[in-house]
Amino acid sequence: MxxxxxxxxxxxxxxxxxxxxxxxxxxxxxxxxxxxxxxxxxxxxxxxxxxxxxxxxxxxxGGKEGLYLAVADHIGETIAGRVGAGAQPARERVEALKAGGAPLEAEEARALLLPMLLGAAELFTNPDSAAWARFMIREQMEPTEAFHRIYTRVMQPMLGIARVLVGVLLDAPADSEAVKLRAMSLVGSVLILRIAQATVMTELGWSDYGPDQMEIVRAMVRDQVMALGREREPATGRSKDE
CATH class of the missing domain: 1.10.10.60 (Homeodomain-like)
Incomplete structure (x- = not known):
């Protein structure tokens, strides 16, 4: 039948x-x-x-509260989906490391961290992210269940991966306060492009994130990642890898 x-x-x-x-x-x-x-x-x-x-x-x-929480879930899922492609290799490598895989070396950690942050920069300079940012800023100031849903869906996984990679680059425990703060500062340097957009535009004399501006943003992200862990190296005139 x-x-x-x-x-x-x-x-x-x-x-x-x-x-x-x-x-x-x-x-x-x-x-x-x-x-x-x-x-x-x-x-x-x-x-x-x-x-x-x-x-x-x-x-x-079910009502206004149900819609509010559904909006939080929707924002979390959208951000996670758009950042996911850049973060996937880092996520898989960190999971393998935790399962007893080969140790991470500094240059591999940089190579994994960079596309994740570049993907986040592309996302948060996209005009679509303006409405999400307003919602997220309110939840940062006065957190509710909606904050915890977005944090659990987006920020916690992203920061968890970043902490492991930053820990490798700083040669420090991933769960230390210093590493957590450094990971947050890296992610925050991307978020500020949207959350503090008025300041960014005024300070730099920009009107939007056009192609030329995005090249500068990408260079900033690359510089931050490349400098990470190298601040305390001796000034020999030669890089660590030479």
Whole structure:
């Protein structure tokens, strides 16, 4: 007997419409919650920004709080997905190291750290990240469950990988406070491009992150990674690798 789908065309269309409505509410929620915060955002504002019926919020998300947490999950998944390609080789190598694989050498650690940070720089200079940044800044200032979801999905894994690589380059334990702070400062130097964009643009006299500006950003990231761990080397005029 041939297998017959249990989903009728009408049900499939309804499911597609439901998915589209959820996506509209997530996009509207990112913008409205980012601008006004949880308390300042009304369900009417959220529905209007999404262009949907007011009852769609409780129907799809159970209410405003459910939508707020769904927005946090959506931001986390989006950032993780976009940064993932650059971070995947580093993630796999760190997992292998923890499982007893070959020790990491300094130049391999640099080669793994650089694309991860370059990928994050590309992401956070993209105009799409402006709305996420507003939401994330609010959660940094007054953290809620939404902060913990984004942290667990994005920052914790990224910093965990960066700590191992930075620890190799500094020849220090990955769980030491010094290494954790250095890893955070590296990631923070990328995040600041979006979170402090007004200062970056004013200080540098830029109007946006165009091709020329991105070359300077990439060079900055490369310089930071290449200098890591070499600050205390003797000034012999020759590099460590020569």
């Amino acid at each position: 041939s297998e017959i789908s249990d989903i009728s065309p009408a049900a499939a269309n309804a499911e597609r419409r439901g998915d589209a409505t959820r996506q509209k509410l997530l996009a509207g929620g990112i913008d409205v919650f980012g601008r006004y915060g949880f308390d300042g955002a009304s369900t009417r504002m959220l529905a209007s920004a999404a262009g949907v019926n007011l009852q769609a919020i409780p129907y799809y998300f």
